[in-house]
Amino acid sequence: MVDTYWNKKIETATRDELNKHQLKLLKTQVKYCYENSTFYRNKFKSAGITPDNIKTLEDAQKIPFTSKNDLRDNYPFGMVTVHLDDIVEIHASSGTTGNPIVGAYTTNDMDVWTELMARSLYTTSVRRDDIMHNAYGYGLFTGGLGFHYGAQKIGTTILPISGGMTQRQIKLMKDLGSTVLCCTPSYAIYLAEAMVQGGINPGKDLKLKMGLFGAEPWSERMRERIEKELEIEAFDIYGLTELCGPGVSVECNEHNGLHIWEDHFLIETIDPKTGDVLPAGEEGELVFTTLTKTGLPLLRFRTRDISVIETERCECGRSHSRMMRIRGRSDDMMIIRGVNVFPSQIEYAIMGLPELAAQYQIILERPGALDVFTIKAELTEKSVKSNQQKLEALKGKIKQKVNNITGLSPIIELVKPGELPRTVGKAKRVLDMRSDKI
Ligand code: ADP
Ligand code: ZN
Numbered sequence: 001m002v003d004t005y006w007n008k009k010i011e012t013a014t015r016d017e018l019n020k021h022q023l024k025l026l027k028t029q030v031k032y033c034y035e036n037s038t039f040y041r042n043k044f045k046s047a048g049i050t051p052d053n054i055k056t057l058e059d060a061q062k063i064p065f066t067s068k069n070d071l072r073d074n075y076p077f078g079m080v081t082v083h084l085d086d087i088v089e090i091h092a093s094s095g096t097t098g099n100p101i102v103g104a105y106t107t108n109d110m111d112v113w114t115e116l117m118a119r120s121l122y123t124t125s126v127r128r129d130d131i132m133h134n135a136y137g138y139g140l141f142t143g144g145l146g147f148h149y150g151a152q153k154i155g156t157t158i159l160p161i162s163g164g165m166t167q168r169q170i171k172l173m174k175d176l177g178s179t180v181l182c183c184t185p186s187y188a189i190y191l192a193e194a195m196v197q198g199g200i201n202p203g204k205d206l207k208l209k210m211g212l213f214g215a216e217p218w219s220e221r222m223r224e225r226i227e228k229e230l231e232i233e234a235f236d237i238y239g240l241t242e243l244c245g246p247g248v249s250v251e252c253n254e255h256n257g258l259h260i261w262e263d264h265f266l267i268e269t270i271d272p273k274t275g276d277v278l279p280a281g282e283e284g285e286l287v288f289t290t291l292t293k294t295g296l297p298l299l300r301f302r303t304r305d306i307s308v309i310e311t312e313r314c315e316c317g318r319s320h321s322r323m324m325r326i327r328g329r330s331d332d333m334m335i336i337r338g339v340n341v342f343p344s345q346i347e348y349a350i351m352g353l354p355e356l357a358a359q360y361q362i363i364l365e366r367p368g369a370l371d372v373f374t375i376k377a378e379l380t381e382k383s384v385k386s387n388q389q390k391l392e393a394l395k396g397k398i399k400q401k402v403n404n405i406t407g408l409s410p411i412i413e414l415v416k417p418g419e420l421p422r423t424v425g426k427a428k429r430v431l432d433m434r435s436d437k438i
Helices: 015-036 038-047 058-062 068-073 107-123 142-154 166-176 185-197 220-230 343-351 388-406
Strands: 089-092 102-105 131-134 157-159 180-183 210-214 233-240 245-251 258-260 265-270 284-290 301-307 334-336 339-341 356-365 372-379 411-415 430-432
Touching (some): 015 038, 142 157, 142 245, 166 185, 185 220, 220 233, 339 343, 343 356, 343 372, 343 388, 372 388, 388 411
Parallel strands (some): 131 180, 210 233, 356 430
Antiparallel strands (some): 089 102, 233 245, 245 258, 265 284, 284 301, 356 372
């Protein structure tokens, strides 16, 4: 097909071409950081290196890591490498874990971000004739505006609705004939639920054909659920404020991992405990080096996001490496009775049960010596009418599924439809009330 790719040359470049391109950019970016940032100069000094030591892509491993704490310690502009007059836009992370982190963009950074968002949307087959319902939050959060800029570059019609006023969202989606939905996966499921309540049948009453979901971890089961309930094809999209926002990586039509746009980012996976670099195919923490940023460049930035990288060329023809669905953040990992558990594993375990709505909450307490692990799962309008015996059997089934994956036996509480909190942005699934979390 003529128009499968937004930028065919780059997207289908050979690995060799990509690596050559990356090395050239890496050397330039390293030199740029060294010359324009006291922070990086000090880091290089402490490691006993100068930009001249970076001769190959592997040499990047000589550079010390940059962490979220480095950004917080230098809040707000300590790590900015240009005069503040050259900063044209500022965003901030949603602060899911700690204080917000500031993203400062030059005109170049805005161009790169817009280009990568356009490429990401195009990869999922968003086109000029689409109508994009953008329910990501507009404002400091990079979600809303990131999708906006990218779609605008393609020429797609955008409805910048942002989050909230759910029934009004559904009315506009119907009246305008929106074809693409963009929001967090948890909000997508909430929208599906609100459609049922409002008497809307997505397959019949709406023109939605696809959605781009990200900004929080979600499971394969959640995808199945969204696709079934909204009657659409669901794509995973990833990004973070520190690198630009959404548009760092995205799924293609193969749905076999998210292509990382390697002409702008150098990717590594490391063992989060030791910092050792891991080979492709092994699960670890994602570490990114920006190759083209000028406002707030990041060398070997530790994301805390856990995933696996696959480097072989994808069936879609793109050569850019793929990161598998994010399992969670290293700091979201719960240690329950000594067992490491990610919320996404619990989601995967329970999401397949038709008797449950797509809402759940994990509660951790330690009243005595041992952890008490409770899962609150919400019933559907139909299953809430089941008799006690059936409900007890359902509890047993959930417990068994969680046990198969984690080896733990949680207490299961079934709650009425609508009882658990809904969010328009990132969902908060875990309530950890233990004073000591390990
Ligand atoms: P934060 O949530 O840390 O305050 P951001 O709003 O910049 O900051 O969100 C970026 C983070 O959101 C990522 O580091 C990652 O943990 C999570 N995230 C973004 N996209 C996805 C995705 N598709 N799957 C899983 N997690 C994601
Ligand atoms: Zn692909």
